[in-house]
Amino acid sequence: MTALRVSSLPDEIRNEVARLKGAGFPLLPLGGAHGKAPLLKAWAGPGLTLARILAPMHRTGSQAYGVRLDGLAVIDCDSDDSALVAQMEARFGQSPVHIKTPRGRHLYYRAAGAVPNLRGEGLPVDIKTGARSYVVGPQSLRPDGGFYEPVKGLLGKDALPALRIAASPMCAQILTGHRHVELVKEAMRMVELVDSVKELQANLVGIRDDWCVDPATMPDSELHDIAGWAWKCRLENRIYRGRDSAFAVQRLALDSLRSLSNGADAIALLVLLEDQHGHTPGKRFPLDFDAMRAAGLLNLSKPRLRAARRALEGAGLLRLVGKHRAGSKPQTFVLSRPQPAVGGAMNVQPMPNVRRDVLPGKTGGKG
Structure with missing residues (x-):
């Protein structure tokens, strides 16, 4: 045709x-x-x-x-x-x-x-x-x-500047003491662009040999561990992409809220707090419902938000850690984790809370 x-x-x-x-x-x-x-x-x-x-x-x-x-x-x-x-x-x-x-x-x-x-x-x-x-x-x-x-802009109207040829940010040598962290960063930048963990490790070897000070003191085993950790993050969908990324909410927490009359409100507030603060275990934060509503984070009324907060506290998912001081200090809270009941299902392992700032352990060298 x-x-x-x-x-x-x-x-x-x-x-x-x-x-x-x-x-x-x-x-x-x-x-x-x-x-x-x-x-x-x-x-x-x-x-x-x-x-x-x-x-x-x-x-x-x-x-x-x-x-x-x-x-x-x-x-x-x-x-x-x-x-x-x-x-x-x-x-x-x-x-x-x-x-x-x-x-x-x-x-x-x-x-x-x-x-x-x-x-x-x-x-x-x-x-x-x-x-x-x-x-x-x-x-x-x-x-x-x-x-x-x-x-x-408009091509043909706006004057184009010359492309500023700057050195690669990795061209400056990576000093001893910074090598491990910098190679972890490079691994996370490259991990979604390679086809295998071996290719990723080979790339890290090239970076070590070309850009690291005293590369002989940074063993291949250390690069092997970095590449393996980054590849595992890719397989488990734990590559951070700003807002285009995932975070964990425990099913036990949802189970404890569903039966409540305002369970949907409580779950909405919990998900918002996990999004904003859950990546830093033990982080203390205030709950300013006016600011949350003004920012468009939740459109619930203040009475419903206060009731949702009380529901989270009652379920042991939110804990008051700092009292209000008039004119100088708001109440502060911290997220808590529910504990599995005795006799609960044992064939499913709960997903661990993984912090992005936890790096794979060093295996040797001065990196």
Whole structure:
């Protein structure tokens, strides 16, 4: 069955291609099953005319085009993670033009020489540059519905700064006494980008040998333990990703609240407190219901929140540890853990409370 072809392009994409071509950007028509393949074989030569860019798009029904990176550099992030984008801009300079891609983000710059291999550093990022490189342009729409949305600035209008070529943050040697902690951090950055624990350990060996002071005193067994611990975190879904991460709530705690008349309110408050404070065992915190409601954390009324608090205290899940002092000190609380009843099910082991700041033990050396 022959795919339907359209005789014209939507005004938005046609006008954007014409505008960027008029601003001097070298472009090329894209298409194919994924909307990212050049529609012309000889696209890498002299700049194409507007007619030669638009004609194949009209002919095939494509709504995607590419921006050739002759004199340009684009940081291509695999995910639209604000922390990752901030890390890139802190290292390479602020970009005035951001394009949100179907799975990540493009940051535009002027080219400024050789670029580092960020994949080799364990980052889900490529830096694309050069006359034979291109990225899908803003306002493009792929056949699968993936859209390239301008979310900051306007390409062709906002002046692009040169990509600031900064040294890798790991290029400075890691001093003895800091090696173990830094390699744990590197392991956690890389663990989701490798295919096996052996590959992760091999990467750590390279970091130790290239960047650590006195690498001979940091044994392979220590790297083996770090890689194994990081891999276990991956298998148990304990990789911290900011808000895109999980935390544990004990089933015994839920069991103790379900039968209460306000059990749903109590469970909602418990989950919120575990989210905000449960990662630090023994942490003391106040309960300011006005602030919680103002921040949108819970929309329950204050009487219902006070009743939920009393329910948690009655179930032994919340404990008062600091009394109120008028004008200077609010009441403070700490989360508690329910104890299993004697004779309870023994075939299911409760999930341990894992702290992210607990690192695998050292096995030797001065790391």
